[in-house]
Amino acid sequence: MAEARPPPLLSAAAIWRVADLLRGGMEPAEYGPVILVFTMLRRLELSRARPARWLDAVARAPDPLACLDRLTNRLPGVVRDIISQLEVMPLARRLARADLLGGLAAHFTALDLSPARHGTEAMARLFEELVHHFADTRRTGAHFTPPEVTDLMVDLVFAPDGPGARHNLYDPAAGTGALLGRAADRLRQRGITVDLFGQEISHRACALCRADMLLRGRAPGQIVCGDTLAHDGHAGRRFARMLSNPPFGLDWRHIRAAIQAEHAQGHAGRFAPGLPRVADGSMLFMLHLVAHMRSPRAGGARIGVVTHGAALTGGSADSGESAIRRYLVEHDLIDAVIALPADMFVNTGIATYVWILDNNRPAARRGTVRLVDATGLWQRALSGGGEKRREMTSYHIDAVLRACTVDAAMDVLLRDGADGAPVAWQVLAHDAPTPDGAADMRRTPFSCLLPGREFLYRSLMVTRPGRDGAPVRTAFRVGMEHDPQAWFSQMIRPYDPDARLDTTRTATGCAISFARYFHHPVPLRPLQEIEADLRRSMARLVALMPGGEPTADP
Structure with missing residues (x-):
């Protein structure tokens, strides 16, 4: 069942209208940063109890650049820091040289982008659209976290918590803050309070994240700017709950000396269990998260982290990747791993997985790992961008959550539509009989509980x-x-x-x-059917040869 989405902050058509204003005066690669900057400026001025009119003043000024410079100098220090990180003035100078600054300010002045009307969900969707149209994230491995994946991780990581719970929530690859912000919104609906912490390597993304914290009445200073792996901005702090979608295939050779030096410190550092190959540092983020887990004596910690498939099986037995997985298994830290549907992320179609780590699990679940194959639970994306062609609904998320909390294996019944998308599905216990009326649905394993060793x-x-x-x-x-x-x-x-x-x-x-556990064998075709297909193909080939004569299909 399709779910209603909130109105977009800027529709695709609105984005292209801004791009039309910039065409000829700015490089296409700069369209995204310009749109993000002016969107955030408009949201900041509309967030005040008495909305400001900064952009309107810039649009009306004889010298828009000088006007913008004067206005920014009057703002509070925390806002000036955000504007500096967003590189507003360098972008404004380039816009002014192209005689575009005043017109662009006037365009955004007419838009209602207030945080009261458009929350984190809308900002996340805008970022998704801009990534699709203007950004090349394939090179960096950074990919926007789909909202439904955030919801799934939040529900799994905070499954033990009820109304009134309060935790610090940390993301070491915070990006623009979409994951943290959406998590806070979802938890508030459950009566759970979180204080948000993060770190982000990109100055512009960090500024947008800090601006979002400011709009929420949070402390922007708890979002640190810098390379998380090389310089831990929250060293010494421990967290009860952590969520992250670190870059896939991150090359870390430029910080290899710092990483190897910390690895040599043994358990005094974050990377004692092992080092993955330099071409893919995503598992370094997993070790970083583990190092920040609150101790079991203090109540323990739970982590939700997204990885690609290489994190599960990549590397030989003596590789760093294998050593890291072995450390997680031998220390009983893996609670569950969920395989997500393909084509869920913008600008990548690779297989992705959600890991749930826990260092204080109930006695009944210690020593075991829950695997959930959710690759069959999806619907066509209502508005696909890049390779994002599929999405999960709240019903799919509930099914995964149930599979991760019961102590029995489960199966899923699927009926595929003409385009391959499931048109009907049902999750049931592994030992339950197939219901009447579901004989035409294929039954496959959905979850299993296995000894970690x-x-x-x-x-x-x-x-x-x-x-x-x-x-x-x-x-x-x-x-x-x-x-x-x-x-x-x-x-x-x-x-x-x-x-x-x-x-x-x-x-x-x-x-x-x-x-190994969710192999779905395809029934072999009868030999007579294969032979008939071959004969028909050979007959068509003969008909295409010089001098060949068309023959009827046998």
Whole structure:
């Protein structure tokens, strides 16, 4: 069922009207920053008890640039800091040189962008549209968090909390504050109060986040500007609740020296368990979050973090990625992992997952990990942008939340429409019979509860002489229940007497494979049907050859 959305802050048509004003005077790559800056200025002036008319004054002034400069100098220091981070004056100077500043100010003066009418949801949608139209986030790996993914993480991370609860909420990759702001709004509806903290590397995004905090009556100073991995802006602080969507595939070679130095500190630093490859630092954010968890004695902490698929299975047994996963499993920190539908994010169609980490789980759930395959719960996006073609509804979120809280495996019944989107679905217990009237729906596993140590494995190295005398090495992955020598004696030696087990290269790895538990085999076609298809294809090929004659399909 489609859900009603709030009106957009700026529709796609309105965005392009602003772009038309800028065309010829500004580079297309600057359209997004200009729109964000003037949107935030308009929201700031409308947020006052007595709305200001800064942009109107700029539009009417003979010298718009000088007028804007005078107005900004009169603002409170915290607002001036935000304007400085937004690089308002450098953008304004370029607009003034192109004789666009006054006209643009007049255009935004006529728009009702007040925070009272358009909240965080609307600002998040605007950011999504601007990313789609003007930004290239593929290079950085930064991707806007869809609102429904934020809702899912909030509901899972705050599942143990009831009305009256109060926590500090932290995001180490805060962006423009959309995730923190939407989380605060959703929690307020449940009677839960959160104090917001964050850090963001982009000066402009950090300024927008601080402006959003200011509009909410929060402390902008609790959003730190800087590289979270290289310089922890909240060092020494511990948080009870954390949410984050860190960049996918983040290259960290430019801060490698600082990261390796902290890794060498062992448990005195954040990165003791291991270091992933320099081409993908997303798991460094996971270690950073774990380092900021409130201790179990103080009540513990819960984390919701989005990753791509490489965080689950990437790397060999002796890789940093595997070492990090092994640390999380052996310290019983993984509560659940949820596979999201594809094409949920703007400007990327890769598979994404939500991890829920908890260092103070109930005794009944310790030592286990819940896997949920929610890839089949989606509907067509009402207004797709970039690769965002799918979205989850509140009903889908409720189904995932239920699967993560019950102590039994569950299945899902799906009926696909002509375009592949599910037109009907139902979640039920794994041991429940298929209801009457659902015989035409396909039934697949939806969730399972597994021992955490099931994700551990041994990597065994078998060598044998090559043709040129050099040893040929082959790695085998076997379960922890197998004794290496007994496995080798049974599985390799009878078939290759020259092979040897290199015990010096035996390693323990960790991988969380959804395909292992949620494989959906496609029934094989009958041989006669395949043969008939081949004959028809061959007949058509013969008809296309010189001198060939058309033949009727057999």
